[in-house]
Amino acid sequence: MFEQTIKNYLLDLVFPKKCLVCNQFDIWLCKSCQSQIIFETPQICIVCKQPSVNGQTHPNCQTRNVLDGMLAAGKFHQLQNIIHSFKYELVSEVSIQLSKIMINFIETNQLKDYLKSFTFIPVPLHRTRLRYRGFNQSELLAKYISEKLNTQLLLNVLKRNRNTSPQILLDKSHRKNNIQNAFVCPSPGSVKNLNILLIDDITTTGSTLNECAKVLKQAGAQKVWGLVLAHG
Ligand SMILES: [Zn+2]
Ligand SMILES: [Zn+2]
Structure with a gap:
């Protein structure tokens, strides 16, 4: 203390x-x-990046290994400074302001009832980066939002077993390889038949979230959605 x-x-x-x-x-x-703050409209499909109602993955784009839908709250250019301070300047307190933006977005778009049945899981950091940064920014967001929306939160069921390069430093073609097999779900029983909402700060190509979705679905999760502050 x-x-x-x-x-x-x-x-x-x-x-x-x-x-x-x-x-x-x-x-x-x-x-x-x-x-x-302007909320992101329209929402887009994580696979083809074309507009889609509430970010739902188009039926034609859906495969077992990708997210069922992805919600992005705000616009990156507007939130850039705040997200950057949160992520790289180690200001964990900023998480409350950012969580409020995400909650506002959920309420404004009347998604609260839909998300009630979801279990929230933050995208994990590798332990080396967690030690360096002192907090997992996605976990802070997930904790605050799930508390306010009164939804279930699961920590430590999804683990990052490889310390990957930050996706933002890589070009598009390398992002997928970089993140492949980086996550594990050590006790599959813990996510069986659950609808899961993965929480992260930003998504670039969606590779990280899709990789998490793949692992969670292989472990028995039913639906996996993503919620981020913005598309980077
Ligand atoms: Zn101001
Ligand atoms: Zn699509």
């Missing part, structure tokens, strides 16, 4: 709390900037 206080103090010195959009002090995302 004491260590945590010192860490927070140091973080305040290095990253004084200010709105990551307009620089107003003392809050990570001020009310005015929050109200200007």
Whole structure:
């Protein structure tokens, strides 16, 4: 606990709390900037990237190994600074502001009832990166959102057993190979017949989320959807 206080103090010195959009002090995302956030429309199919209602994977694009649907809350260009601070500047507190954007998106699009039956699972980090960063940004989002929406949350059922290069540093053709077989579900019984909502901060090609979906479905999950802040 004491260590945590010192860490927070140091973080305040290095990253004084200010709105990551307009620089107003003392809050990570001020009310005015929050109200200007535009939700992503239309949602797109994760496979062909063409518009699709509520991000559902088109029946023609659906295979057993891909997500059944993917929801992206906001627009990347607008959220870029906030997501970047969250991910690379190690400011875990930003997660609450970002979670609120995702909850707002869910409520505005009347997806709350649909998602009630889903079990939320964050995209895991490899333990080496977790140690370096100190927190898993997807886990913070998943925890906050599932608490507010009152849905089930499962941690540690999906594991990253390979420390892969960050997808953002690779070109499209290398992303799929980079992430292949990076995840495992050590106790398949824990996800059997569940509908799962995978939570991540951003998705680029969707390879990471699809790879997670494949592993969860092989372990017996019924449907697997994704929810991200934005398409990167
Ligand atoms: Zn602001
Ligand atoms: Zn499609």
